[in-house]
Amino acid sequence: MWQNLREIKVAMLFGILIPLLSGCWDSKEIEQRANVLAIGVDIASEKERKKEDEISHLSKKFPIPDEEMIKVTAQIAVPGEIPLGPQQPGGSAKPVLVIEVVGHTFEDAILNLQQEIADELFLGHLRIIVLSEEVARSGTNRFNDFLRRNPEIRRTASLVISKESASRYMKIVPELERIPSLYLADLVDNLSSLGKFPPSFIGLFWTIYSSKGQDPYLPYLEIKGKSSIQLNGLAYFHGDKMVGKTNPLQIGIFMAVRGIGRGGYGAFVEVPDKNESVLVRAVSRKTRTKVTLKNGKPHVSIKIQYESEIDEKESASIQLSDSAILEKIEKATSKNVKASIEKLIKSTQKKKADIFGFGEHFRGKLPKYWNKNVKTKEKWNEIYQNVTFDIKVDTHIHRVGMKSK
């Protein structure tokens, strides 16, 4: 008896489920979500601050966060303006909507933004967050909490620092792609596959930030001309505050020290005895970092092996015909690199920003020393200033291209 009734019951169960459709609690159609594709964060100006309305708190009745107010610029996709399939020429309407709001915190600003938009904001497609340098220098920690708590946010979204105000990046109209934020996101994503920047996304930023022996870094962008964006260097942090930036070439140096194998940067190297130079491009690197205690003082020795190739020579007077000259170039390159590394490390030491993660090496490899003398991140940053270094660079040029001379 039971055996047969069971299936009837199951059928009834499904029958009961149908009215439940009305209560499909989480069902939110894709076109009814306001897809936020990119967000830019700036410090709100005096004028903009006045615009704030009483949305998430009544003014003056709430312990207002003592940080400065921020201005969030969001880029939202306009459904219907981005066609399916191959793009038709023309299409005058703008595919995205750019909205600016102000708020005390990130969530505050998002709430304010929701107040202006009919559809529910959806952050699942948030591909890139741009922080202006000003905001980054005042500390990024205030944004992290919201971004971490919200399950919609992708951990693989990019986080970048901009030289100009971030809202300019939201309004930029690139020529290569219809949706501006996608162009921006692809630009940043491709940096690491081109070897222009170490892997960098928001999850990695948090990971590095929370680990004790290293400090985070982010790409630093600058707008060139009307609508092109350039990777202008690497912003490095002390804790959650941006403290400085490198120039673009130093990113390559940084990647070498950090031990990222993929090379992408090329540099002019002066050929010894001649006043001419060739462009040597790093293909791959191999880094070995060793940490020791010298008289109880932390000491790091770094060994870097470069595999490079010559991409271009400056003038015909250089003859790349025998291996002896290559050897000379190799040596010159090594020397240059070594000098740059030392310079870069010096500058970060000055700012107490251990972006290379030497602290992690000490923590992992010399746990006794670490537990006794360091323990906390702040302490490590102090110690990092006085770490001594010993750098060895070895360059091998294996390829010179298709030209024999």
Add this chain to the structure above:
Amino acid sequence: MGDPKEITTLQATTILISTIIGVGVLPLPLFAVRAGETSAPFVTLTGMFLAAIGLVFITSLGIRHPQKTIITYSQDIIGKWLGRIFSILVIIFFLILTSLTAREFGAVVVTGVLRETPLEVTVIVMLLLASISCRNNINVFAYIHNLYVPMILAPVLIVVAFSLKNANPLYLRPIFFGSDLWNMAGGMLTVAALFQGSFIITMIIPSMKSPKKAIKASFWGILISGGLYLLIVIATVAIFGPEEIKQIFWPTLELARTTAIPGNILQRLDIIFLAVWVLAVFTTLFSSYFFTIHSIKELFRLKDHKVLSYFILPCVFFLAMAPQNILHMYEIIQFIGRIGLLITILYPAVLLLMDFLKSWRRKRNVAKSS
């Protein structure tokens, strides 16, 4: 049990694997890291060994009484009433375990995916699924586990494999003793508690084709599930580092969120991972639910377990709704887990010891009388 004894060693192994791997996969790295910092994998390993020891006890008890489960042979060993009292304790423990599993599942779903859906609905749907499935006999129970094991293992392995590209081996060092010993011992207990599902073996042995091979099944079961746990812990720690893990409720889920499949077929793996994880939770829930109703059936010598499966549903549901919030829930889970170790490891150990003594005494008596 009335059913033909058809469960093979392979099926017993798969039952163990899919029972052990469950909701615990998600917070496991957090538990391990809280206890052992960088030596979280080591903590996991020790926890696994502790669980293995408990499993050896219960399996060898089962092999010594190949026709009975712990509910029935405990009455032979320590007397009828004492045995019954302990059996009731075991049943209550598994009842709570079932409801906590359902609750933890509901909490993850409500926080991670279905944010508007009431917690009650997600929990009750899962419980209904388990209770309807529990109406089948033990052979179907074995088939169900057998089918789902590869589906549970595969996505975890895929996520781990693809995520390792961002791994930083420095986060794993120092491997041993990254934290103080007391802390690590506590972590070991917490991790061992995640293996409590392996207790189900006592229910399977009487239905096995060859109960002697149960020990083999236990060995492989704990090796594969423990290996998977270890792999997850290693991967999460190597990618996030201990400090970051401490800030995340479910590091394994976060691992899936950080991982992208090459080619961008799907932008995010976490939802897919969660979907398959539902399967893992179902098998765990199914096992403990099945164990509960079958134990009740055996204790009170009922003929049919089918009605019982609906009967205890409200019970489990209200227990599942007891914790106030997610933090409260994890406190309870850790506490119940520790208590459970007494039941799943210490109790079988005592039983085994007494059983040995008894048979030794009997042998001596036989020798004397002859």
Add this chain to the structure above:
Amino acid sequence: MSLLRPKKRTYKKPQLLTPSKLVHQKENTPTSSSLDETEQQIKEILGNNGDLKIKHFKIFGSFSAACVYFSSLVNKDSINKDILRPLMYEPEHLIGKEKPLAQLIDIILTETLYHGEAKVGGCLDDLIEFMLRGETVIIMDGLKEAIHIGTRKVDKRAIAQPETEQVILGPREGFIENIATNVALLRYRLPTPDFQVKTMKIGRLTKSTVAICYLKGIANETVIKEVEKRLSEIDIDAILDVGYLEQFIEDNPFSPFPQTQSTERPDKTVANLIEGRVAILVDGSPFSLLVPVVFNQFYQTTEDYSSRFLMGSFVRLARILALVFSLIFPSLYVSLISFNPELLPTEFAVAVAGGRAGVPYPAVIEVLIIEIAMEILREATVRLPKQVGGALSIVGVLVIGQAAVEAGLSSPITVVVIALTTIGSFATPTYTAAFALRMLRFPIMILAGIFGLYGVMIGIIFIFNHMLSLKSFGVPYMAPVSPSDYQGMKDVVIRSPLWWMPKRPDFLHPANQSRLTEKDNKVLEHNKVGNDQREGTSNGGSEGDHNTSGNNNLN
């Protein structure tokens, strides 16, 4: 547990087994010795029928007799030539001999009639039944017994290609309605004494012949007994098709999944017999019913085995994919659109949102509407005559799809999804299994509408659990996947080469397992040995006695 069900069916004892009271009254009445009386009785029962013919004649010119038959059912030629002629013309060797009345039947049967199927019968109701089956009855005056001769001739259709199971590679024969022909089709593929055909009659009115075919020594005895038992418990007035039987003998009638397989193909039937299954044939049905079944055979075709194994495996993989598609594709779509758009690539998600912008309904409703429209269209296409059907499907798919998109009823992606799903469900070779999945698509879709991917998962778990708990004649439905069986697994996802599968699948518990010879397989040996060496053993690879005996006729 299977015992439970049939018992319930035989609960109510029917008042009357056959509506025909006349025959019932005459049950076991011996025929009268008077010709007139017998004739009268027959006329009483069958007299209204225009095709009942009673021909009076004199056997050997002296004994008066009557030949009774239904003209619509018999071969008149045979009656004239093989029955009437020898009886009316006294054969030469009998001329002058004494022919006492008492021995007349004997003389007729052994010395006179030129017919293989002549028998003696005594009861009136039996004789009438024989007549109804197309036999000719000869009643003789003065004798209580009568002779009945098998002269049945019913028109049957020619053996044609199976309509529902077409293959590119493989035999082209299909079963027809006539059971004798069908058994013949099987017998000529299985010229072995192990091939057994047991018959029984089911159906109070139709009295359909049901044949249970199996290979003795391969099929499991308990399965055969169970099949016989379940069949013998059926008590119904009519069995018009094998599908009637299916509904009585399956284990779980409430399951959406078929627990028997019906096929039109003799070669498929034979292949299954050889694996150890039992086939059931019914007179009047061009299908054979195979039991026990497991799920994976619903996506296998005979073509998998007749083509090379790489090709077979590839096609099978595609089919499995189609099967999965047809079950969950729409619900995945719903949950991606309504619940987790973050899973889609951003460019695509934004574009899809654009496509859906004008659609007023939520994705679930939209998909359900289009899906139901598709079902109606499909059903209409099946019912329509062939010439119109093609046109309609084009109109339906192209015009309605396009119009629906333009009218804002559905988004273009939805149409693509539903189209893919529908095509996917056609790729499942077994109609009944495809139907099950088609039907289950709807509850999953609704679950997806409520819970998104979580709901899809719940639905899938539910379906899997149900399938795992099913049994077909004692064989777990999901075997050999779970419970797993190594020999059977070789033939689930991929179709392994035939020489990799030396054993019959174990889950059917066949009495005899070996498929290939015990000797090591030599199939691949010629790859290792050079060609020149192979010449020496040119007949080596297949030295077995491949019928080189004389009676190797090709008829």
